[in-house]
Amino acid sequence: MKLNKPKHSLFRNGMYAVEGFIDITKNETSFKWQLLMLSVMGIVAWNLPIDFGHASILFISLFIPVLAEVTNSSIERVVDLVTSDYHILAKQAKDAGATLVLLSLIVTSLIWISVLAVAFNLV
Secondary structure: OOOOOOOOOHHHHHHHHHHHHHHHHHHOHHHHHHHHHHHHHHHHHHHOOOOHHHHHHHHHHOHHHHHHHHHHHHHHHHHHHHOOOOOHHHHHHHHHHHHHHHHHHHHHHHHHHHHHHHHOOOO
């Protein structure tokens, strides 16, 4: 069985990624909030009176919720593609995606608390 797969090229694959980023930014409010959080907290991370290593960890950790939100949006879109009817498995899949986002925010918060505690010699 031959699937509808285009030929691979680095440029074409990069363009698919850009198209996906543009689409999710246009259509997903939660993703826009994650990008806003990344921007604001990124500025905070780089302006804190801490060393470069600590600021880098804080900044990089901000991508965890963004990645989780992309995954959650992908799950939601696939579920919506498969069925528009209520089904318990569809609900569970979407709930699992939402849990991923929640856990990513908790992990990011714990990273920030830990790094700031070390950076400011609170531990």
